[in-house]
Amino acid sequence: MLTKTQMEELLGIAVSTGADFAEVFAEREHSNTIRLLSGKIESVRDTVIVGVGIRAFCGTKTYYASTSDVTKQGLLACAAAVAGAVGDAKTPAKIDLVPTRVVNAHPVGEYPDDVATVRKTDLLRRAEAAARATDEKIVQVQGTFLDVDRQFQVANTEGLMREDRKIRNRLAVAVVAADGGDTQTGFFGPGTGRGIEFFESMDPAYVGKRAAEQALTNLRASFCPAGTMTVAIENGFGGVIFHEACGHSLEATSVGIGASQMAGKLGQKIANEKVTAIDDGTIVGAWGSYNIDDEGNPAARNVLIEHGVLKGYMIDRLGSRRMGMPMTGSSRRENYTFEPTSRMTNTFIDNGPDKNEDIIASIEYGLYAKSMGGGSVNPLTGAFNFAVNEGYLVKNGKICEPVRGASLIGTGSQILQDIDMVGQNLLTGQGMCGSSSGSVPTDVGQPLIRVRQITVGGRS
Amino acid sequence: MEFEALKQALFAAAKAKGLTEYEVFAKTSSGLSAEMLGHELQSVTSDTHGGICFRCAVGGCIGAASTQSTKEADVLALVDRAMANAAVIDADEEPIFFEGSPAYEAKTCALLPVPETGELRRAVADLSARVFAEDGRVSESSSMGAGADFVTVSLANSKGLSLTNQMGSRYSYVEAILKTEAESVNAFAVSQDIAGKTPDIAAKAVKKAVAKLGAGRVKTGTYDVIFAADQVRALLSAFGGAFSGKAALEGLSRLTGQEETQIAAPMLTLVDDPFYPENPMQTPFDAEGVATYRKNLIENGVLKTLLYDLTTAKKAGKTTTGNAARPSYSSNVSIDPYCMRIEGGKETPEELRARMKDGLYITEMKGLHAGANGVTGDFSIESAGFIVKDGQLAAPVKTFTVAGNFFDLLMHIDGIADNVEMGTPSLSVKAAPDILVRGLSVAGE
Numbered sequence: 029m030l031t032k033t034q035m036e037e038l039l040g041i042a043v044s045t046g047a048d049f050a051e052v053f054a055e056r057e058h059s060n061t062i063r064l065l066s067g068k069i070e071s072v073r074d075t076v077i078v079g080v081g082i083r084a085f086c087g088t089k090t091y092y093a094s095t096s097d098v099t100k101q102g103l104l105a106c107a108a109a110v111a112g113a114v115g116d117a118k119t120p121a122k123i124d125l126v127p128t129r130v131v132n133a134h135p136v137g138e139y140p141d142d143v144a145t146v147r148k149t150d151l152l153r154r155a156e157a158a159a160r161a162t163d164e165k166i167v168q169v170q171g172t173f174l175d176v177d178r179q180f181q182v183a184n185t186e187g188l189m190r191e192d193r194k195i196r197n198r199l200a201v202a203v204v205a206a207d208g209g210d211t212q213t214g215f216f217g218p219g220t221g222r223g224i225e226f227f228e229s230m231d232p233a234y235v236g237k238r239a240a241e242q243a244l245t246n247l248r249a250s251f252c253p254a255g256t257m258t259v260a261i262e263n264g265f266g267g268v269i270f271h272e273a274c275g276h277s278l279e280a281t282s283v284g285i286g287a288s289q290m291a292g293k294l295g296q297k298i299a300n301e302k303v304t305a306i307d308d309g310t311i312v313g314a315w316g317s318y319n320i321d322d323e324g325n326p327a328a329r330n331v332l333i334e335h336g337v338l339k340g341y342m343i344d345r346l347g348s349r350r351m352g353m354p355m356t357g358s359s360r361r362e363n364y365t366f367e368p369t370s371r372m373t374n375t376f377i378d379n380g381p382d383k384n385e386d387i388i389a390s391i392e393y394g395l396y397a398k399s400m401g402g403g404s405v406n407p408l409t410g411a412f413n414f415a416v417n418e419g420y421l422v423k424n425g426k427i428c429e430p431v432r433g434a435s436l437i438g439t440g441s442q443i444l445q446d447i448d449m450v451g452q453n454l455l456t457g458q459g460m461c462g463s464s465s466g467s468v469p470t471d472v473g474q475p476l477i478r479v480r481q482i483t484v485g486g487r488s
Numbered sequence: 489m490e491f492e493a494l495k496q497a498l499f500a501a502a503k504a505k506g507l508t509e510y511e512v513f514a515k516t517s518s519g520l521s522a523e524m525l526g527h528e529l530q531s532v533t534s535d536t537h538g539g540i541c542f543r544c545a546v547g548g549c550i551g552a553a554s555t556q557s558t559k560e561a562d563v564l565a566l567v568d569r570a571m572a573n574a575a576v577i578d579a580d581e582e583p584i585f586f587e588g589s590p591a592y593e594a595k596t597c598a599l600l601p602v603p604e605t606g607e608l609r610r611a612v613a614d615l616s617a618r619v620f621a622e623d624g625r626v627s628e629s630s631s632m633g634a635g636a637d638f639v640t641v642s643l644a645n646s647k648g649l650s651l652t653n654q655m656g657s658r659y660s661y662v663e664a665i666l667k668t669e670a671e672s673v674n675a676f677a678v679s680q681d682i683a684g685k686t687p688d689i690a691a692k693a694v695k696k697a698v699a700k701l702g703a704g705r706v707k708t709g710t711y712d713v714i715f716a717a718d719q720v721r722a723l724l725s726a727f728g729g730a731f732s733g734k735a736a737l738e739g740l741s742r743l744t745g746q747e748e749t750q751i752a753a754p755m756l757t758l759v760d761d762p763f764y765p766e767n768p769m770q771t772p773f774d775a776e777g778v779a780t781y782r783k784n785l786i787e788n789g790v791l792k793t794l795l796y797d798l799t800t801a802k803k804a805g806k807t808t809t810g811n812a813a814r815p816s817y818s819s820n821v822s823i824d825p826y827c828m829r830i831e832g833g834k835e836t837p838e839e840l841r842a843r844m845k846d847g848l849y850i851t852e853m854k855g856l857h858a859g860a861n862g863v864t865g866d867f868s869i870e871s872a873g874f875i876v877k878d879g880q881l882a883a884p885v886k887t888f889t890v891a892g893n894f895f896d897l898l899m900h901i902d903g904i905a906d907n908v909e910m911g912t913p914s915l916s917v918k919a920a921p922d923i924l925v926r927g928l929s930v931a932g933e
Contacts, residue, residue, distance in 0.1 A: 065738060068578035074569055075818035076555040076562070079537065092533040096556040102536075113532040113605060145576045168739040204739060204863060211742070213863050252868075254891065254931030255708045285525055287629040287665060289672075365535055402858030408629075408665060408674050411887060413855035413870030435859045435868040435889055437931075485859075485868040485889025487929040 041107035047084035137225035140175035159236035205243035214242030219458035252434035252486030258394035265457030267472035280347020282407035299444035309373030362466025376473030380450020410440030435485035451476035511645035521635030526628030539817030545583035546574035589779035592772035600656035618690035634660035660684035662693035703884035712847035720920035752898035762826035829919035833904030842879035888932035
C-alpha cells in the first residue's frame with residue numbers, strides 16, 4: 029500500500045495540468061474460491077489483486093488511469109497518464125493530506141486468512157451431503173465457498189486520506205435433480221460481511237437442503253402459464269424486483285446524465301403509499317455494507333422512497349457535480365481497474381401494513397414467486413426483467429401446484445404503482461450486481477409483497 | 489520483473505521445493521478508451537495490468553496460486569501457496585503438463601497496436617458529430633466511445649514448453665438516445681474499429697432507435713419467430729457452455745452422450761473457429777499449450793464433438809480439441825469455444841421474413857444471464873422487436889417475453905439467412921445469421 033508522501037506526490041502530478049480535483053485509490057485484495065463437485069474438492073482459486081487507480085476531474089470530465097505496476101516508476105507513469113490526458117504539463121501542485129482513522133462498524137470474528145482451508149472445505153462437504161441426502165433424484169451438487177479480504181486506501185486533493193478493510197464470505201450451492209429425461213436446477217447462496225463465524229448460525233446443511241428442495245420442486249412443476257396476472261413475491265432475494273425495477277434508475281450514473289426514468293421526480297409520488305424503500309450501507313455485517321465508500325465517504329442510510337414519495341438518489345462525486353446535490357456514500361467499484369460510480373449497497377422495501385396471510389388470501393388466480401433469480405433493467409425506460417427460480421400458482425387464495433420457467437417483466441414506474449400490498453416479514457438476500465464499475469456485492473430485500481398486475485413470461 | 493525473469497525465479501523456487509511438474513502462466517494488458525456524452529468529451533481512461541499464476545502437481549493433485557504483485561517475495565510465495573492449495577484437492581485425475589504440439593497454425597488477423605490518445609479523441613468527436621447529424625431528436629444523454637486493448641499471454645512449464653501470443657483489438661460503440669414528448673428510446677451499435685465506420689454505427693444506432701419509437705404490445709400466444717443475427721449470438725453465448733466436454737462429464741449439459749446423434753435441424757452447421765479472420769483475438773495455442781484448430785461442433789444437424797482440454801479428454805476417452813481457456817491470469821483452466829459461428833444459409837433476411845409471412849422479428853433480448861438456464865436449456869426472456877405481416881416489418885413491439893428450450897429450438901429451426909455477423913456478446917466472440925424458429929410461446933398483453 030502507499031505512504032502519505034507517495035499519495036501526495038501522485039495527487040500533485042495528477043492535478044498539475046489543469047484538473048480541479050484528483051483522487052488516488054490503492055488496493056490489495058486476497059480472495060479464495062474453493063469449488064466442490066461430485067463430492068470432491070475440485071479446485072482452489074487463490075489470487076491477490078494489487079493496483080492503483082488515479083482519477084482527475086475537470087468539471088464533469090473525468091480522466092482515469094490504473095495500473096498493477098506499483099513500483100515507483102509504474103505509479104509515476106500512471107499519474108503522468110492522467111495528467112497528460114488532461115492537458116499540457118505545468119508545475120506539480122503541493123498537496124497536504126490529513127489522515128483520518130476509520131472506525132470499523134462491522135466486526136469480524138475470524139479473518140479468512142486465519143482460518144485453515146480444511147474448515148472451509150468442511151462447510152462445502154456438509155452442504156453437499158445434506159443436498160444429496162434430500163432425495164435420490166439429486167444427481168449433481170456444485171458447491172462454492174468464497175472468501176475475500178479487501179484492503180484499500182483513498183486520498184484526494186481536498187486532503188482526505190482514509191483506509192478501510194472489508195471482509196466477505198459466501199457459501200453457494202447449485203443442485204441438479206433428474207427424473208427420467210427431465211432435469212431441473214436449484215440454487216441457494218447466502219453470504220455475509222462478517223467472518224467465517226457467520227456459518228455457525230447459517231448451517232451449511234440448510235444451504236444444501238434448500239437448494240436441493242428447489243430443484244426437486246421444479247422437477248415436479250409444469251410450465252408456468254404465460255400472461256398478465258397478480259403476483260405475490262416472497263421476501264429475501266425477492267427484493268431483486270425493487271433493485272432492478274427501480275434501484276438502478278435512482279443511481280446518479282443514469283440520473284446525472286438524464287438517462288433515467290426517475291430524473292427530475294424528487295418529491296413526486298412515484299409509488300403506492302405502502303412502499304418505503306431504503307438503501308442502507310450501514311447494516312452491521314451485511315453483505316453489501318462498508319465503513320467508507322470507494323471515494324472515502326462514510327456509508328449511509330439513504331431513504332429513497334417514503335410512503336410512495338421519491339425522497340432521494342444514490343450519488344457519487346461525479347454525480348454530485350452533475351446534479352448539484354450532496355454525495356450519499358454510494359460510490360463503489362469492483363476493484364481499482366474501474367472508475368467508481370454510484371451503486372446500491374443493501375437495498376430493500378421496508379415492512380408494510382399488510383399481514384402475509386391476507387396477501388395470499390387476496391389472490392383469486394395468480395403466481396406466488398417464492399424464490400427469485402437475477403434480472404436486468406434499462407434505466408432509461410425502466411423496462412426490467414427477472415427470473416422466477418421457484419414459483420407456485422395461487423388459486424382462490426391458496427398456494428397450489430409448483431410451476432417452472434417463469435419470468436416477470438414490466439416497467440419500473442408502473443410496477444411501483446402496482447405494488448398494492450406490503451407484508452411484514454422483511455428479509456434480505458445476497459447477490460452480485462453488475463454495472464459500469466464492475467461487479468459488487470449487494471443485498472436485496474423486502475417482505476412478502478403483492479403486485480396487482482404484471483406480465484408473466486411462461487410457456488403454456 | 490519481466491515474464492522471463494519471473495519464470496526463472498519461480499522455476500528455481502519450484503525445483504528447490506522438490507517439485508517436478510509445474511507451470512507459469514501470465515497475462516498482461518494495456519488499454520485506452522475515450523467516451524463522449526452528447527457533444528462533450530466525458531472521460532479518457534488508460535490501464536496497464538498484469539498477473540501471474542503458478543500451478544504445480546503435488547501427490548497427483550494440481551494446486552495453483554496467482555498474484556498481480558511483482559515484488560520478489562510475493563512472486564516466490566506463489567510456490568508455497570500453490571502447494572498448500574494442492575493439499576486440499578481430492579485427486580481423481582492425473583495432472584497433465586503438456587510438452588507442446590508439433591506445429592501451431594498461423595493467425596489470419598493483423599496485430600493492432602493501441603492508438604495514440606489524440607487519435608482516439610478525434611475518432612469519438614467525429615462519431616458524436618455523425619450521430620447528431622443523423623436525426624434532430626438525438627438527445628445529449630447519448631454516448632459514444634472508442635478504445636483499444638493489447639494483450640500478451642505467456643505460458644511456460646517444466647516440460648520445456650514456452651509460448652507467447654500477442655493480441656490487439658479495437659472497438660467503438662454508440663448508445664443513441666431519442667427523446668420525444670411521449671417516450672425515450674435507446675439503441676446500441678458496436679464496431680471493431682475506432683472510427684465506427686465499418687459498419688457505420690452512428691447511422692445504425694440512430695436508425696435502430698428511430699425504429700423503436702411508438703412500440704406497442706403484442707398479444708400472448710404462440711408465434712413463429714425470427715431471431716436477428718445479434719440475438720442468435722446472444723443465445724449462443726447463453727447456452728454455448730453446453731458444448732463443454734467438462735460440463736457433459738459433470739452432468740451439467742443436455743448434450744451428454746449425444747455425439748454423432750441428430751441434435752439440430754439438418755440445415756444447421758455450427759463451427760468453432762479460432763482463426764475466423766474477423767476475430768482479432770486469435771490464439772494459435774490454448775491455455776495448456778495445445779495447438780488450436782477449426783472444428784465442426786454440429787454438422788448438418790449432427791453433433792460431431794464437444795470441446796475438450798487435456799484432462800477432460802483423457803477422462804472422457806477423447807482427444808483434446810485445444811479449447812483449454814483461462815480468461816484471466818488467475819482463472820483455473822476451463823473449457824471455452826473461440827469463435828462459435830453458425831454457417832449462413834442461402835436466403836437473404838428479407839426472403840426469410842417473406843417465407844415466415846407472419847410472426848415476430850426479435851431484435852432485443854434482455855436478462856439472458858438470469859432468464860436462461862444453461863443446464864436445462866429453458867429460457868423465458870424479455871424481448872422487443874417487430875411484428876412481421878405478410879413478410880414485412882409492420883410495427884415495433886416491446887415488453888413481451890419469448891420462452892422455449894434452446895435444445896428444442898435447435899431441432900425446430902426452419903430457416904437460416906445468409907447474413908452472418910460477428911460480435912462480442914458477453915465478452916465471447918460469436919458469429920451468426922438471422923434464424924427462423926416456428927411456434928414459440930410469447931407472453932404480452
